[in-house]
Each structure stands twice: as C-alpha cells, then as structure tokens.
Amino acid sequence: MASEANKAVTVKKFDAVVIGSGQSGTPLASALAQSGRKTALIEREHVGGTCINVGCTPTKTMIASGRVAYLAKRAADYGIWTIPSQSLEKGHKAYHSREDGDWEKINVVVEMEKVRQRKRDIVNSFRGGSESRISKQENLELITGEASFKDAKSLLVKIIGQEEDVVVEAENFFINVGERPARPDLSGLDQIDPSRVLDSTFVMELAEVPHHLIVLGGSYVGLEFGQLFRRLGSKVTVLQRGKQLIPKEDPEIADSVKEILKEDEIDIHLNTIVANTKPDHGNDVARKVVVFFEEDGRKNLVNGSHILLATGRVSNADTLNLSAAGVDVDDRGHIKVNAKLETSQKHIYALGDVHGGPAFTHMSYDDFRILNANIISDPTSATPLSTTDRQVPYVMYTDPQLGHIGLHEHEARAKFGDQVQVATMPMAWVARALETDESRGLMKAVVHAETKQILGFTCLGLEGGEIMSIVQTAMMGQLPYTKLQNAIYAHPTLAESLNNLWNYLK
Structure with missing residues (x-):
C-alpha cells in the first residue's frame, strides 16, 4: 500500500461540498442534491454527527435505563415490592401482604453491558437509516475521510486505508464539523490509566458501573452523567468551579437542582479549584485516582475509581486548515459567521456548533432551515432568513428535566x-x-408587566421540556400570559399547572 507521502491524488469537482454529516450537514447535503446540484458530503468517522453517535441519542437512551433503575428502587413508595421468585410459590397472598417473612425487598441489579448494547443498537439503527438515505440520493456522493482546505475553492480529503486521496473542488462549501470534548490542562492527568479518564464519549462505552465517579464540571453534561451513574449504582462526586451548578441558570433553579442531586446522594462541591490529580496504586478498585482541590480556599481531596471530564467542548475547526481558505475564527477557535451563516469568505458557510452558537441539535437543524431557504427554496427573497432574534429552547435531561425558553430573570431585568x-x-x-x-x-416565569408578554420560562420538573414547549408555542404566537392562565387544560395533566403559575406574579 502506498505511503501517505506517495499517495496518488484524484481530483473531483462538485457544485457544493458539505463537510461533516451532523444534524444540519446531512439534510443540507440532501437538499442541495435534490435541487440538482452535484454535491459531496465528507465525513471522517460516523454519519450522523455528534447527536446520533455520541450525543443526544446515546445519552438519552442510557438515561432511560437509569430512570428505570431509579423507579425500580422506588417501587415500594408506590406500594409495589419486588420479591424473590421462590416467594411466589407460596401463593397469591404474596402480592397483598408482607406478613410472610420470606418476602424481602431486593436490590436492583444493573447489567451494564446490556445497557451499553441497547445504546449501541439504537445508535446503529439511527446511523444506518441516515446512511441508507444518503446512499439512495441522486447527485450526492459520500466521501469518508479527513478534510482540510488547500485554498478557498478546494479541499484535500485524506482517505484512510485507500491508495488515493481526493482533492475536492467546488463553488460553495458548508462546514458542519461540530465540537469535541475539551481536555483540561490538569497536572497528573496523563499519569492515570487512560481507561479511568473519561469524557462524554467514552463514558458511554463502559462495560461496568464505576465504583466512584468523580465528575469535573457541574453543568449540563456533568450533571446528566453524574445522576445517570448514581442511579446505576456508582458513588458520584461533582467538583464545580463556580459558586453554583449550571451557571447560566437563575440561582433558585440551580439551588433546586443541587438539592435534588443531593437527595439522590450525589456529593457536590462548589467554589472548587482542582489543583492536580494522580493515580492511586493500591488494591482497592474504588480508589484508583486521587483528585486534589481547594474548596472555598480550603485544601481537600477525593479518591475515586474514574474521572469524568465535563469541562466544556472545543471547536473542530482547527482540523480544517482554515487559514488556507481565508476563513476567520474567533479567539476560541469557532468560525466567525454573520446572521446568514456566511463566513469571511462569502461562498463558505458554517453550520452548527462549529460557529459557536447555542450548542444544541435543534439549533444546528435551524441553521439548515436558514440555508435551505436562502440558497435553495427561496434565494431571491427580499427578507432572507437569519439567526437574528431566534428563540433558543433547551432541556437538561436530569430527572426531573430542566426546560428553558427565552430570557432568564437577570437578562430580562437588564x-x-x-x-x-x-x-x-x-x-x-x-x-x-x-x-x-x-x-x-x-x-419560573418572567413576564413584561405592561404588555403581559412572556419573556422567559423555566420548568425544573417532571417532563419539564414538554411543559416548556407549551409556553414556547405561546411565545411564538405572542400570546399574553393571560391566555395560558385562562385556558382550559385537561385534568389531571402537567399542563394545567399553567393555569395557576401566573397567580404568583410579583
């Protein structure tokens, strides 16, 4: 096989090239192809991007397993008991009474390999569906390889394991390469067994439940995984740098999340500065790593079996050799775009997390809708779509969920x-x-006193994301809060809480 330096190069010409098959790149590539443009979709690893492969789909699949474990442990709260099978042999009475001394509540057993396989199966199903649709699309070619710009009108795509690389030329490029987990510059981290240093991708590939998971970072990713593994049986410690969890939320929301997680027996430390870490070479499998930190200025340490790095994400734009194309990035490495998602080169666009916007799948998909309208379906519109003033809903899938739309209180007051x-x-x-x-x-709701318009809404509660979506719909229609206050909702539903919430405005 030819060496990398001696590989042959094939030149291919397209009308449009989409780099990255995430939740905006894949539908955009299909839409471009359907419009008659010869289109290439370049993906270096897995079709579907972060959401399908290492984000929304696998995490929420595993969180569902965690919720089942949680409810199984709480069955007695509802008057339901799990019992050894031999007790059933003593008759139907076992369902109605605990007078039989052999009837004992049993612990939940988590089969982590099955939890992982269920996750893999669903991911493979979603990914396979995307791959099938791409393969059937006329005018669309999927190229698997690592892309980097040669200049503003061409890319070099390194095809792993093949005799030839490909140079791709086009009039328009669309960048949808996303982000990856950040690795903090923490002293001693490289000395620890790599199998015990986890990020949001590799934590989902564990074959067994960690004895003690130390989570560095108390925001959305860290808290979702922290609660998940606590429910699966891990001891969990969260080290958060700031004075509250999930710093973007209003303080009373963050405090309520903290109390819920403490009730779930998660150990939470705020105002921490992690100094360093090192391996523990003892025989105790629950004590394989040591993290040294300061909390409110006092030195402390915690021993655990694994570390989860949940300290943010970084842009994948650094893999693209953007300087060769004249594409500007900001000081965090995100691609600079205008409200129409154009980069500093007007024929090159950026979609999704790579441009530093709200890092949510639904916002990435909205980027697709903007470009689909402006470039394909309605390119001559006098009012092209843009990212200006669009709503940004989101949900943190702890249990209960935290759903939010619009302004937080401090933003509204400002x-x-x-x-x-x-x-x-x-x-x-x-x-x-x-x-x-x-x-x-x-x-929690924030409204404008004079117009009665809803400015923002947060629900930390059962199906909080679904309740938030009702309020979001009202905001989209510019309904005053009084319309929700006086609406007739079916009883008993969670939605009917929107009758009563507004009575507490002040």
Missing part, C-alpha cells in the same frame, strides 16, 4: 428594568406531579 414581573411555583403544587410522586423542582 433589558426591561422594573417592567419585569416574576412568578415561581413549586412542582409540589401540581396535582399530576403529586399523583405520580414526582413533585421535585419548580416553575
């Missing part, structure tokens, strides 16, 4: 001053939450 009114209501005042014994959390 913009509207004393015209802001705020309402909060605990989920313990929601009938449906009480009936299901899932009443942890609270709702």
Whole structure:
C-alpha cells in the first residue's frame, strides 16, 4: 500500500461540498442534491454527527435505563415490592401482604453491558437509516475521510486505508464539523490509566458501573452523567468551579437542582479549584485516582475509581486548515459567521456548533432551515432568513428535566428594568406531579408587566421540556400570559399547572 507521502491524488469537482454529516450537514447535503446540484458530503468517522453517535441519542437512551433503575428502587413508595421468585410459590397472598417473612425487598441489579448494547443498537439503527438515505440520493456522493482546505475553492480529503486521496473542488462549501470534548490542562492527568479518564464519549462505552465517579464540571453534561451513574449504582462526586451548578441558570433553579442531586446522594462541591490529580496504586478498585482541590480556599481531596471530564467542548475547526481558505475564527477557535451563516469568505458557510452558537441539535437543524431557504427554496427573497432574534429552547435531561425558553430573570431585568414581573411555583403544587410522586423542582416565569408578554420560562420538573414547549408555542404566537392562565387544560395533566403559575406574579 502506498505511503501517505506517495499517495496518488484524484481530483473531483462538485457544485457544493458539505463537510461533516451532523444534524444540519446531512439534510443540507440532501437538499442541495435534490435541487440538482452535484454535491459531496465528507465525513471522517460516523454519519450522523455528534447527536446520533455520541450525543443526544446515546445519552438519552442510557438515561432511560437509569430512570428505570431509579423507579425500580422506588417501587415500594408506590406500594409495589419486588420479591424473590421462590416467594411466589407460596401463593397469591404474596402480592397483598408482607406478613410472610420470606418476602424481602431486593436490590436492583444493573447489567451494564446490556445497557451499553441497547445504546449501541439504537445508535446503529439511527446511523444506518441516515446512511441508507444518503446512499439512495441522486447527485450526492459520500466521501469518508479527513478534510482540510488547500485554498478557498478546494479541499484535500485524506482517505484512510485507500491508495488515493481526493482533492475536492467546488463553488460553495458548508462546514458542519461540530465540537469535541475539551481536555483540561490538569497536572497528573496523563499519569492515570487512560481507561479511568473519561469524557462524554467514552463514558458511554463502559462495560461496568464505576465504583466512584468523580465528575469535573457541574453543568449540563456533568450533571446528566453524574445522576445517570448514581442511579446505576456508582458513588458520584461533582467538583464545580463556580459558586453554583449550571451557571447560566437563575440561582433558585440551580439551588433546586443541587438539592435534588443531593437527595439522590450525589456529593457536590462548589467554589472548587482542582489543583492536580494522580493515580492511586493500591488494591482497592474504588480508589484508583486521587483528585486534589481547594474548596472555598480550603485544601481537600477525593479518591475515586474514574474521572469524568465535563469541562466544556472545543471547536473542530482547527482540523480544517482554515487559514488556507481565508476563513476567520474567533479567539476560541469557532468560525466567525454573520446572521446568514456566511463566513469571511462569502461562498463558505458554517453550520452548527462549529460557529459557536447555542450548542444544541435543534439549533444546528435551524441553521439548515436558514440555508435551505436562502440558497435553495427561496434565494431571491427580499427578507432572507437569519439567526437574528431566534428563540433558543433547551432541556437538561436530569430527572426531573430542566426546560428553558427565552430570557432568564437577570437578562430580562437588564433589558426591561422594573417592567419585569416574576412568578415561581413549586412542582409540589401540581396535582399530576403529586399523583405520580414526582413533585421535585419548580416553575419560573418572567413576564413584561405592561404588555403581559412572556419573556422567559423555566420548568425544573417532571417532563419539564414538554411543559416548556407549551409556553414556547405561546411565545411564538405572542400570546399574553393571560391566555395560558385562562385556558382550559385537561385534568389531571402537567399542563394545567399553567393555569395557576401566573397567580404568583410579583
């Protein structure tokens, strides 16, 4: 096989090239091809991008397993008991009474390999569906390899394991290469067994539940995984640098999340500075790493079996040799774009996380909608679509979920001053939450006192993301909060809480 230096090069010409098959790149490539443009879709690893392969799909699949474990452990709260099978041989009475001394509550057993395989199966199904649709699309060629710009109109694509690389030339390029987990510059980290240093990708490939997971970072990723592995049986310690968890949220929301996680027996440390870490070479499998940190200025340490690095993500733009194309990036390495997603080279566009916008799959897909309209379906529109003033909903899939849309209170007050009114209501005042014994959390709404428009809404509660979506729809229609307050919702539903929330505005 030819060496990398001596590889032959094939030149291919296209009308459009999409780099990265994420949640905006894949549908955009198909739309470009359907419009009659000869299109290449370049992917270096797995079709589907972060969401399908290492993000939304696998994490939420595993979180579902964690919730089943959680509910199984709580079965007795609902009057349901799991019992050894031999007790059933003593008759139907076992279902109605605990008078039989052989009837004992048993612990939940987590088969981590099956949890992992279920995750893999669903990921493979989603990915396979995407690959099948791409293969059937006329005018679309999937090229598997590592792309980097040669100049503003061409890419070199290194094809791993093949005799030839490919130079791809085109009039338009669309960059959808996303981000990857950041690795902090932490002293001693490289000395630890790599199998015990995890990020959001590799933590989902564990074949067994960690004895003690130390999570560095107390934001969305760290808390989702921390709660998941606590439910699967791990001891979990979270080290958060800031004074509160999930720093972007309002303090009372963050405090409520903290109390919920503490109730779930997760050990949380705030105001920490992690100094260094080192391996523990003892025989105790639960104590293989040591993390040294300061908490409120006091030195401390924690021993664990694994470390999860949940300290943010970095742009993959650094792999593309963007300087050769004249494409500008910001000081964090994200590609600079305008409101129409154009880079400093007007024929090159950036979509999704790589341009530093809100790092959510649905926002990436909205980038596709913008370019699909402006370039393909309605290119001569006098009012092209843009990213200006678009709503940014999101959900943190802890349990209960945290769903948010619009402005947080501090943002609203900075913009509207004393015209802001705020309402909060605990989920313990929601009938449906009480009936299901899932009443942890609270709702919070921010409104404009004069116009009665909803400025922002947060629900930390059972199906918080679904409740948030109802309020988002009202905001999209510019309905005043009074329309929700006076609406007729079916009883008993979680939605009917939106009758009562507004009574607490002040």
